[in-house]
Amino acid sequence: xxxxxxxxxxxxxxxxxxxxxxxxxxxxxxxxxxxxxxxxxxxxxxxxxxxxxxxxxxxxxxxxxxxxxxxxxxxxxxxxxxxxxxxxxxxxxxxxxxxxxxxxxxxxxxxxxxxxxxxxxxxxxxxxxxxxxxxxxxxxxxxxxxxxxxxxxxxxxxxxxxxxxxxxxxxxxxxxxxxxxxxxxxxxxxxxxxxxxxxxxxxxxxxxxxxxxxxxxxxxxxxxxxxxxxxxxxxxxxxxxxxxxxxxxxxxxxxxxxxxxxxxxxxxxxxxxxxxxxxxxxxxxxxxxxxxxxxxxxxxxxxxxxxxxxxxxxxxxxxxxxxxxxxxxxxxxxxxxxxxxxxxxxxxxxxxxxxxxxxxxxxxxxxxxxxxxxxxxxxxxxxxx
Numbered sequence: 001x002x003x004x005x006x007x008x009x010x011x012x013x014x015x016x017x018x019x020x021x022x023x024x025x026x027x028x029x030x031x032x033x034x035x036x037x038x039x040x041x042x043x044x045x046x047x048x049x050x051x052x053x054x055x056x057x058x059x060x061x062x063x064x065x066x067x068x069x070x071x072x073x074x075x076x077x078x079x080x081x082x083x084x085x086x087x088x089x090x091x092x093x094x095x096x097x098x099x100x101x102x103x104x105x106x107x108x109x110x111x112x113x114x115x116x117x118x119x120x121x122x123x124x125x126x127x128x129x130x131x132x133x134x135x136x137x138x139x140x141x142x143x144x145x146x147x148x149x150x151x152x153x154x155x156x157x158x159x160x161x162x163x164x165x166x167x168x169x170x171x172x173x174x175x176x177x178x179x180x181x182x183x184x185x186x187x188x189x190x191x192x193x194x195x196x197x198x199x200x201x202x203x204x205x206x207x208x209x210x211x212x213x214x215x216x217x218x219x220x221x222x223x224x225x226x227x228x229x230x231x232x233x234x235x236x237x238x239x240x241x242x243x244x245x246x247x248x249x250x251x252x253x254x255x256x257x258x259x260x261x262x263x264x265x266x267x268x269x270x271x272x273x274x275x276x277x278x279x280x281x282x283x284x285x286x287x288x289x290x291x292x293x294x295x296x297x298x299x300x301x302x303x304x305x306x307x308x309x310x311x312x313x314x315x316x317x318x319x320x321x322x323x324x325x326x327x328x329x330x331x332x333x334x335x336x337x338x339x340x341x342x343x344x345x346x347x348x349x350x351x352x353x354x355x356x357x358x359x360x361x362x363x364x365x366x367x368x369x370x371x372x373x374x375x376x377x378x379x380x381x382x383x384x385x
Contacts, residue, residue, distance in 0.1 A: 008094060009033070009041040009113065009172075012086030014079045015100040019052040023061060028106045029098075030065045036110065039067070044090060045100070046071045046082040054100075076314065079169070080185035080193065087178075096172040097190065104170040108208040112172045115204035121177040123204045124191065126165035131207025159196045164205055166192050173198065184311070252375070258308040259371045262300050270296035293337075294330075301329045309379040328378040332370060340366045 011029065015022060026043060033041045045068070047055035055072040062068050071085065083097045094116055098104045108125050115123035126132050160166045168191055178198040185193040194200070273292035277283045283291075305313045305325065313325070340362045347358035 007040050007042055007092050008037055009096065010044060010087070010090030010092030010094070011041065011096040011098060011109070012044045012046055012083050012090070013098055013100045014082035014086070015045055015047045015050065015054045015058070016079075017050045017052045018047075018054045018100040019050070019057050021101050022054050022058050025098075025100055025102055025106065026058070026061055026065055026068060029109070030067065032106060032110065033067070036113070042067050042069055042091060044069045044071065044086040046073065046086040048077050048082060049074045075317070080190040083190045084183050084185070090175075093175045094172055095175055095178075098170055103211045105208055105211060108170070108206060109172075111206045112170075112204075115206065116172055116174060118204070120202045120204040121174045121200050122194065122198070122202075123172045123206060124163050124165060124168050125170035125208045126163065126168060126205040127208065127210050128164040129205050129207045131209075132165070133207075133209040159192060162195055162200075162203060163191070166195070170208070173200075177201075255308055255375070256368075256371050259304065259374075260367065262303045262308055263367060263370075265303065266296040266300040269299040297330055297333050300333075301326050304329070304374070305379075309375070312379045325378050329374060332373045332378060335373075336366045336370045339369060 011033075013025065013029075022045070026045075029043055033043075043065070045055070045058040047058065047070070049055070049072060055070055058068070059070045062070065069089075071089070073082065073085065076082075076085070086097075087095050094113070096109070096112070098106070098109065104125065112123040112125060127134050167189060169189070171191055171194075173194055177200050178194060181197045181199075183190075183193050183197060270292050273295045274288055277288035277291055278285055305322070313322075316322075316325075343362035343365055344358055347353045347361055348355055351358075353361070
């Protein structure tokens with residue numbers, strides 16, 4: 001098959017503290033691919049600045065394995081984003097990902113490549129088809145895995161139901177199927193991002209048995225499960241009518257949705273703080289209201305900085321930049337409060353709209369104001385170090 005790309009196949013290996021496995025997986029993959037794709041593939045190790053210096057060990061292997069490339073990320077973290085970064089520098093017209101811990105058997109790769117050669121846009125290694133399994137997983141881990149899949153079917157049925165193992169981190173995809181798409185996954189499950197945003201027509205699945213680790217420790221945490229839920233919800237919003245509307249208008253609907261949820265939490269914090277300060281501690285109403293509002297602003301900034309605009313905040317994580325963002329956020333919110341009062345009076349006194357409806361209209365407009373100004377001012381990326 002002719003290709004406009006210099007090589008046929010690029011395989012990304014995201015790593016973090018895999019010094020005990022990296023040489024073996026490179027050796028096994030290279031020996032296998034040298035036979036079927038001699039000088040027509042590349043292995044791209046993307047390491048998140050591992051404390052055990054996995055990146056350094058991998059780089060030392062390059063003279064022996066000329067098809068190996070190594071990227072060391074010093075400021076960015078996360079398995080899914082590591083895969084995206086690897087694909088961005090990849091040269092192949094077929095892109096893939098495999099774990100660096102040998103839990104994904106390398107020999108399955110040949111069957112995945114065969115499916116792409118037979119016309120599939122996406123070939124997924126699955127634990128849930130014939131020939132697949134999960135080795136010696138505990139009952140708890142099996143339950144969590146199936147529960148996550150069931151949750152995905154509930155939130156994003158049209159995407160998750162397309163494959164038997166949407167949690168798989170072992171697959172190949174034709175470059176053309178994701179070219180031009182903005183992939184921005186959350187957490188460590190990249191496959192649902194590819195399914196949700198890519199132009200995937202034909203899908204093939206190949207069974208494999210998930211192996212237990214021989215070296216290193218498992219990196220599965222509860223935070224990763226929460227990131228998975230976040231990822232599903234964002235794809236759900238982006239793929240719905242609001243998402244399509246936002247895409248046409250170049251408006252980040254998913255980010256705005258998160259901003260709104262944070263705002264609701266801030267309202268609850270404001271009310272609770274006012275009760276404690278005014279009713280419990282006996283402070284004056286005005287002072288209590290001011291302090292309660294500031295506590296709510298702090299709450300909102302915390303969650304917006306880590307969730308709503310977390311991807312932007314990570315690019316400017318220095319303490320001085322965080323303080324600068326917080327001060328800007330405070331100013332924008334105070335300006336929003338003044339704007340709300342002015343709009344409320346305009347709607348109520350000027351247009352004689354019902355007071356409660358006028359208040360709701362003012363809050364809606366100010367929410368959009370706060371979101372857009374904070375996006376363009378408080379979390380604007382002006383320098384990356």
